[in-house]
Amino acid sequence: MSTHPLEELLHPRSIAVVGASSSGRGGGFVNPLLEQGFKGALYPVNPKYTEVLGLKAYGRVRDIPGPVDFVISSIPAAGVLQMIADCAEKGVKLIHLFTARFSETGRKDAAELEQEILRQAKKAGIRLIGPNCMGVYYPAEGIAFNEGMPKESGPVGLASQSGQAVGEITGNAAQRGLRFSKAISYGNALDFNECDYLEYFTQDPETKLILLYIEGVRDGPRFLKTLRAAASVKPVIVLKGGRGEAGTRATASHTASLAGSREIWNAVVNQAGVINVTDIDEMVDIATAFQFLPEMRRANVGVVGGSGGSSVMAADLCEEAGLNVIPLPDEVRQELKKQGNAIWDWIGNPADFSISMGDESSADAVTKLMARHPNFDFIITFVSGPWRRDPESFSLEKHLARYSLNDIANKPVVMVFQDRPRYPGNSDDMAEYDKIVEQMKVKFIQDGYPMYPNIKRAASAVSKMISYYKKRG
Amino acid sequence: MSTHPLEELLHPRSIAVVGASSSGRGGGFVNPLLEQGFKGALYPVNPKYTEVLGLKAYGRVRDIPGPVDFVISSIPAAGVLQMIADCAEKGVKLIHLFTARFSETGRKDAAELEQEILRQAKKAGIRLIGPNCMGVYYPAEGIAFNEGMPKESGPVGLASQSGQAVGEITGNAAQRGLRFSKAISYGNALDFNECDYLEYFTQDPETKLILLYIEGVRDGPRFLKTLRAAASVKPVIVLKGGRGEAGTRATASHTASLAGSREIWNAVVNQAGVINVTDIDEMVDIATAFQFLPEMRRANVGVVGGSGGSSVMAADLCEEAGLNVIPLPDEVRQELKKQGNAIWDWIGNPADFSISMGDESSADAVTKLMARHPNFDFIITFVSGPWRRDPESFSLEKHLARYSLNDIANKPVVMVFQDRPRYPGNSDDMAEYDKIVEQMKVKFIQDGYPMYPNIKRAASAVSKMISYYKKRG
Secondary structure (H helix, E strand, C coil): CCCCHHHHHCCCCEEEEECCCCCHHHHHHHHHHHHHCCCCEEEEECCCCCEECCEECECCHHHCCCCCCEEEECCCHHHHHHHHHHHHHHCCCEEEECCCCCHHHCCHHHHHHHHHHHHHHHHCCCEEECCCCCEEEEHHHCECCCCCCCCCCCCEEEEECCHHHHHHHHHHHHHCCCCEEEEEECCCCCCCCHHHHHHHHHHCCCCCEEEEEECCCCCHHHHHHHHHHHHHHCCEEEEECCCCHHHHHHHHHHHCCCCCCHHHHHHHHHHHCCEEECCHHHHHHHHHHHHHCCCCCCCEEEEEEECCHHHHHHHHHHHHCCCECCCCCHHHHHHHHHCCCCCCCCCCCCEECCCCCCCHHHHHHHHHHHHHCCCCCEEEEEECCCCCCCHHHCCHHHHHCCCCHHHHCCCCEEEEECCCCCCCCCHHHHHHHHHHHHHHHHHHHHCCCCEECCHHHHHHHHHHHHHHHHHHC | CCCCHHHHHCCCCEEEEECCCCCHHHHHHHHHHHHHCCCCEEEEECCCCCEECCEECECCHHHCCCCCCEEEECCCHHHHHHHHHHHHHHCCCEEEECCCCCHHHCCHHHHHHHHHHHHHHHHCCCEEECCCCCEEEEHHHCECCCCCCCCCCCCEEEEECCHHHHHHHHHHHHHCCCCEEEEEECCCCCCCCHHHHHHHHHHCCCCCEEEEEECCCCCHHHHHHHHHHHHHHCCEEEEECCCCHHHHHHHHHHHCCCCCCHHHHHHHHHHHCCEEECCHHHHHHHHHHHHHCCCCCCCEEEEEEECCHHHHHHHHHHHHHCCECCCCCHHHHHHHHHCCCCCCCCCCCCEECCCCCCCHHHHHHHHHHHHHCCCCCEEEEEECCCCCCCHHHCCHHHHHCCCCHHHHCCCCEEEEECCCCCCCCCHHHHHHHHHHHHHHHHHHHHCCCCEECCHHHHHHHHHHHHHHHHHHC
């Protein structure tokens, strides 16, 4: 059990949303909590309403009858000091300030107000998340900040300085089957900062993999120490916003962060043993490899199911990403010959099935033989939607029957979805195709396969995971 | 007018599809021709049928009553010599051999049959496209090899050694608004080879931009000369399949190509002034920049419409791609102040509107002022789907009204579609959202904007186009 101060604070008995309304972003915080099934008491606070989304609303925090542990503030900045005084009276322990327009505006009075808020909160023993952020997603506690966030928990912990990024990362990740222990957006880092969140996730037994989107570091030496400590026990993937000149200017006005140089950053994170990424797709891709694949230290890949040019390009892109696309072992070829396979002398790695002339058992046989051969460490397989000219396969069940992956469960399998050529204007046909494709993806992800939109991203993500485990020995 | 031999051959009075049937790939060639509205005579040939897709079918090519200029062969390899004899008798000028299993199998008898086919065709004065390829897409002539290919012509000419790649490129390109003069897939390059197609597109007045997917080169010195000549008159984007060891093995079994080393290839194409890409997304991204943007030689970009972290990351990714994200000029800031803009002192470049608190006129004003300021060469603007919690904007018209881009037509505008956070399971809501997003994209593409799925790909593509024009001076 973690003894980090956040541990207790993130298990509130009750939550008050100050500035709640039935629509807009204030209501936006009430609705996700309702939808996520927060089990404690939930109090909308807004003097303008007597009811918000079916819940009794209160004029001020101090009007709430029961105890209030956690407050989400979506009122304008000018009202925050008064609200903190109320919270102090109520014994509130934690405030998430969605409220913005503080130091990030670059204005002196706003920065001073921010500091005064910190002083008042400290005096009252109240801890702060934010300001200028989306706050907490903790599915096991029924806490969420967006509608539709998955209710299931998972191994991924995320701290994101940006509220936009926390939405994009959790959204993209959820669609890939990634699930979160918790995700916290922390904005201007006025009280709890990047080091606190990192320490929390490092200790947290629910978190097996840490993602961090960070714009500025308040205390360089402590951050490096914290990052090293985190990376020594769990994989850490870091995306730094504000790497160059323009980005550094942007972080100042976004979260009032002082960014450093790209070179120093890269040196620091490499030294710490952290995986350094430059965009959200890359972060989610690598996290997908970590969540779904075992610890892998060798990179000999068998690539199957591509066709023609895509097999050739797959070979190039895998090699350029650092994977070894080894030649098909002669034993496999001899075994195919023994089985009477018509293209036994032609097939290679990547195994291109464009001339198998519809003989699906051929693709199947090669996949299984590759998986059984000790030279291959894992398989990347292309999957695709049903062919519209083949009405036989134009259903989820019939099409899934093409992929008999149960027999190769002894080797890790990575999936790449390869779209069929599609042109604009065939929308009726494509709606049915898209539906089957969506169901296929959901099914394969549920079955535990990492799924990528193309071979380049698959190869790069898996290769980076392998490099990580190799370095750790 | 081009005097290249392909020029006359690609305007056939009639087409016969040998091996045609009402379903499967043979029928697959008849149906696209019907759908595309080929104006000449169309003859299915198959002794098993009297009719194919409503057209009278013939037993053999020599049974066809009228003249036959162009034959598409989708019969097995064993029947090709007999078919060529028939074609010789009929005075056929061009055969596209979809038929495969020749030299790419690595088998001696298959390679010998391929050579015999070439000899017989030469003797009869018949030219060959292929074998082992998809053949010709020429919308102005009503010739297509896939269903749903756009009927409109455009400036892009494509030669692709791979049939899979020609489908993927034309499909992805069509969705981005790219349109083709013609696209030819040429497989094993038995007769016409990469140099012939390149020379054809170089001379072709309908082609303003040449794309090439190539696996092997038959004649190195001629290829280099041809590539240089092409690049001296039109932009040429080349994707080489078979750059590494595994890819080279794969090209041999795919199109019987002998690939060279990655280093030699890179040296050759750079020397020739060609744009060298490594995957299809990159090829289509850069082609989109060339088709939609004017000749640009300076890279000072204004980035607008992002929000929070995405603005910060946009700055980083633009700079890392080679664009200059210049600071917002003071004149623009002073003008915003004069207009009474509440965040005049806060806004920068990228212009982040996350604290504009719904004041859309602010985004609008900054965009226009950036576009008018001489320091900016072009604008990258984020567009996104409507916010589900804002029923007001949840229609195409109302949502499009947010983007008043008419007033900034004096500067090139590049669009990046930024998805809203989406989680699995909200499919009903999302279907409506997706529909609006799809319509938005179609509208903006029709209006002539290059559209990218993310800022990284947008910045990289535009930067590469600018580098190309700068080099050419």
